[in-house]
Amino acid sequence: MDALTYIIGGVSLAVGIVAGKFIFAKNTQKQVEDAESQAKKILADAQTNSENLKKERLLEAKEKFVQLKAEHDKEVLERNKKINEAEGRIRQKEQSINQKVEQTEKQIKENDAIKDNLNRQIEVVNLKRTELEKHQEEHIRRLEKIAGLTADEAKSQLVESLKQEAHTQALALQQEIIDDAKQKANKEARKIIIQSIQRTAAEQAIENSITVFNLESDEIKGQIIGREGRNIRAIEAATGVDLIVDDTPEAIILSSFDPLRREIARLSLQRLVADGRIHPARIEEVVEKTRRQIEEQVMEIGERTVIELGIHGLHKELVRLVGKMRFRSSYGQNLLMHSREVANLCGIMAAELGLNPKLAKRAGLLHDIGKVPDEETELSHALLGAKLAEKYGENPAVVNAIGAHHDEMEMAYVIAPIIQACDAISGARPGARREIMQQYLQRIKELEALAMAYQGVEKAYAIQAGRELRVIVEAEKVSDADSDKLSFEIAQKIMTEMTYPGQIKVTVIREKRAVNVAR
Template sequence: MSTILLYCLLAAVVALVAGLVVGRQLAGKARQDLEGQAQARAQQLLQEAEEKGNRIRDERIQQSKDKNRQQRNEFEQESRRLKAELEAELTQRRQGVMEQEQGIKKLTETTQKQLEQLQRKEKELEGAREKNQADTQQLRDKIEDQNEKRRAAHEATLAELKQKEEEADAQLHAVQRQLETVANLTAAEAREQLVESLKNEAQLQAGAFIKDTVAQAKLTATKDAKKIVLETIQRTASEHAIENCVSVFNIESDDIKGKIIGREGRNIRALEAATGVEVIVDDTPEAIIISGFDPVRREIARLSLHLLVKDGRIHPARVEEIVAKTTKKIEEEIIEIGEKTVIDLGIHGLHPELVRMVGRMRFRSSYGQNLLQHSREVANLCATMAAEMGLDVKKAKRAGLLHDIGKVSSEEPELPHAILGMEMAKKYKEHPDVVNAIGAHHDEMEMTAMISPLVQACDAISGSRPGARREMMESYIKRLKQLEETAGAFKGVNQCFAIQAGRELRVMVDAENVTDERAAELSFEISQKIEKEMQYPGQIKITVIREMRSVAYAK
């Protein structure tokens, strides 16, 4: 039994070993099959991955080619557009350069013409100077000849008087003898009668001689005065500047005109309201016209435009700020001009207010003649003539500079400028001779100083030179000022500006005190008053502007 069990166990062990061997072989075969399948699968996956990679690579390459083609097309289109823009800009710049060349050519031609005119004027002036010198020399020679003739005539008269005296002595002796023999008169009585007769005859002859001498002296004095005036004019030669009512503001490009005008014209309206001038923006290339009869206003507008264009920020608030700064700068420049003028002329101790008024003369014209240049010329003429006549040169020069100071004063405009200037000079402690010369240079008061007729004569010399003055300019400016004063007299009016060469009057009113209905009535009332009180050509447009501003501050 045990042997059977042993055999059974042994058979089981053998079967187990055989099963293990067979299982291992089967497992190895299965493993080899699995490895083959895995390798086949891996090979297939690798092949599929390679095909997919090639396909993706081909797609990416194609996409890159399409994208490159699209970018190339876009680049070519952008290049063509930029090329067209560059060609257009180049054409525009070339045209601008051609226009500038034409402008430079025109400017060169104009400059050449002006140079030729200046040369011609210099030749004419040189000829006139030579002619004046020749006339002066001829006048001197003539005066010397006349003096020689008068001297010879005087000597002949003395000889004739001496001969008559001798004849009178002989007659005296004869009469004396005759009286003694015929009339039985004493020598003393005869002498008295003879002396009386000779006395009457001598008085008649002396009166005639004195009359001739006085007439000759008057003729000589007139000629000497003419000689002094001629020499003074020759020694004091100055240019003459005719002021006009238009200033030109040059700009680099016409694109700036749009910024100056602003949206719906608000910038240019703000500038006109702040300065009181008319700003004309038209088709004139690279230029803006500033029109106004007051030179100070035009200069303020021109400098304000320059600062605004340079800064680039142009809007109504900025315009008002710049105009306020420019006005202050102009006042400082006026004082500087006055100080430079008195230093150039060698005038010392002038009151600061008078110095400021002398500077204001630079921006004032009288009959088209610049007032400061006219006053400087009168001062130099007075100094030259005073030196020739032995008078006080410093007083004469001082009075000549200040003689028209009343024209730049805003006080008491109803007074004549000579009287107003005299009152101002008296107020600022000027010498009485200077005060009298200022007040009497238009014969509006009696001359009491020796320099007074000098100032009057030199004022006439400076103003009467050919081309120095224009009467129409003075009357035109007076009419424009009268326009502004007429409108400014109405209640509620803040500012008045005469523009368009006097064809339009712009009136700024107080929005708090003047309603819209009152503004319409005010324009009608001003027009009626102008029609009644003034004379003017054509018609005048009255524009009343009522502007309401609301200001608040956030804190």
């Protein structure tokens, strides 16, 4: 029973397996059929899409072809249009050229006819000239026979007679013109000079040899003098200006012949008093700083002067010398004011005479430039000024006018006598100049120059109105014994070479300093 059951179970299992395989085979066949039908469908869709795509591409290609063809036709039309226009222009040019050729040929024919006519007229004129020459020769023979002179002799006599008569008349006319010019020249010259003076308003500034420095209180005088007078001595040694501290309330007098030194001393004192620190080292520092500031101020004054006078293109060094004239005097008259006045007078006078006023004004401003050189020379100020002007590229007329305004150079240009006249006018104004002041300044300058000529001398200042010469020497080059010898030699040379009133005290200062800086 168990075996039968086992067999039956095995048979049932086998039948089940067979039945399963049959069902699986049947399902697989169905799937294959579905796949084939689906593939056929996909293939059909693909063919349909391909046909549609092909049609679309054909349509696009046709449209593109139509578009390109239209553009090509348009370009062809434009090109044909341009060709037609060019052909039309060419035909017009050909017609114009043909017309010109016809006109030229016609003109040539007319010119030929005119030429033939002129040739005939020339032949007639030549025949008539020949006949006239024959008549003239016959007439001359008759005249020579009657006068008993040849034609050349008669011509020479006539020319000589006319020449003598013309010469006599020219001399008479020349004398009349000269007399008339002399009568009018003085009158016109006075008129021009008077007009020039009237149109130039000039200030009369007389340079003094002192400057008053005002103080807020008399207590500051003690600080300026310093212990045992060391501060005031340091100021005098650094500036070359004599400080006079007297009973004048709230004032100190600065005395020096040189306005530039007085200005440096005044500004230095002003800074020292404002700062409150007054001692020898500080004094030297402030004086040196003030000296540099004055140099800048000199340049500013020169630039402002040339701008106000309308002078352009002046060399920087000449501008600096013009500014330097502000601190110099000429016979007591401020040199810059004198030069400005001369420049204005020259410009007006040159304009009245029909000359170049700008050139004359330029020469007038620079005519005394030789009075403010950086180095002393043996040349006169007129020749030195001409040399400086030539060095810095000034016009030859300006150079000649500067050198000739005191007749030390021959006048080669018209503006030279104008500069000379205007210089004389400016100096001749009432109160403009004082001869005594100029002589005093010259003596002081010579005194300082005499001391500076010795070796080892660093600075030399004439103070106390020229009654004392203070000489500062370099300690490395001059010993104490040499200082005594130098003082004696300078005093002896002053006595033998100079003329002066009273007596002159020569003080030689030798100071040795050792300076180190702690950092």
